[in-house]
Amino acid sequence: MTETFSAWLREQCEPEWTAVVTHPFATAITTGEADMRRYLEQDFQFVDSFTALLGAAVACADTFEARVPYGQFLGQVATTEEKTYFHRALAALGGSTQAATEPVTAEFRQLMDEVRASQDYPSVAAVLCVAEWSYLGWASRAVEPLPEGFVHREWIGLHEGPEFRAWVDFLRGELDRLGPGLGEAGRRRVLEVFGRAVELERRFFDMALG
Template identity: 80%
Template sequence: MSERSFSEWLRRRCEPEWTSVVTHPFARAITEGTVPDAQMRRYLEQDFQFVDSFTALLGAAVASADTFEARVPYGRFLGQVATTEEKTYFHRALAELGGRTEVPLEPVTAAFRDLMDEVRERQDYLLIAAVLCVAEWCYLGWASRAEEPLPESFVHREWIDLHEGAEFRAWVAFLRGELDRLGAGLDDDLDAGRRAEVLGVFRRAVELERAFFDMAAGRS
């Protein structure tokens, strides 16, 4: 995808925050397998609290997408989240770390869930795609920086694997492609307000990703 694509336009206007997310010390520690158990437990406990809102957001994408070709990948990924590796990973990892699936929400977790719920309730496909793209593209950004050999602990290794590899890259490429397709129809002048609205949601999601890693690292 060219740097002139809409998704790239959005990402570039979120610098340096975007780079701070994908190079965050906590994310790097995951790829190195050096996150202390207590911090990894807190991080995964809070991340699990997104599962319901994230699943609902995928469902909203299926409902609000403007083409059948777009609905299919969302439906497929929705099934994966609900029934396959990621769901079982959380339960196995939290059991290994002595964590829980039901915990009080940290403020940043509540704020991110509120953003997901807000765009879902609006049924605005472009905004839904923007939030989903940030969540997945950011994670590919840090996970793709992992170097071999991956950590021995499955808690770190499988979390990296879930956010890297050909299948996940294709999923992120699809999300970016949807933003690019929809963004191509927005005129720089006539639709400036709409572009700014999408950028505002995209930027809020990036800022929350950064804050979530800061929380996990004990900076908040």
């Protein structure tokens, strides 16, 4: 294929991909107008499954060079400001880390858990790439000055900037490296997983918008 595999995956998921990165709720985050309580209550419920998926990437990646970035990012999830952000933000919003699970949240966690259990590295990379690349997509559309309130401002900052861009570039690069060797059936298998993740991202924002 002449284009990169990750670009091909994204193009195959249009117009759903654009619907995610330009979603009204995502846009409202960048302007400080989004009601974040329900959204963050649900997003917090991904932390465990997402962490487990990163662990699976460390385990099933096909090279040592690939395992290292996953391991480094896994450590950051457990120790950096994102871990405390949820607790600070939900406390400020009167939310709860024990909120009832919405159906789309349960479906997304199920996809993460299915892919983790499969130990199929291209599929693991695909779900991680959608989760991170799509968030970079909407966060990168934020313009200065960013919202004054920390709930919106810090959430944007967690998904934009040189380090996060480098992480997304790594995930895309892994898919681009793997794609040519997958064969037609393998590429279609990864596309199915990638497409399911994109659809769930859009539905998750729909849920948050209410």
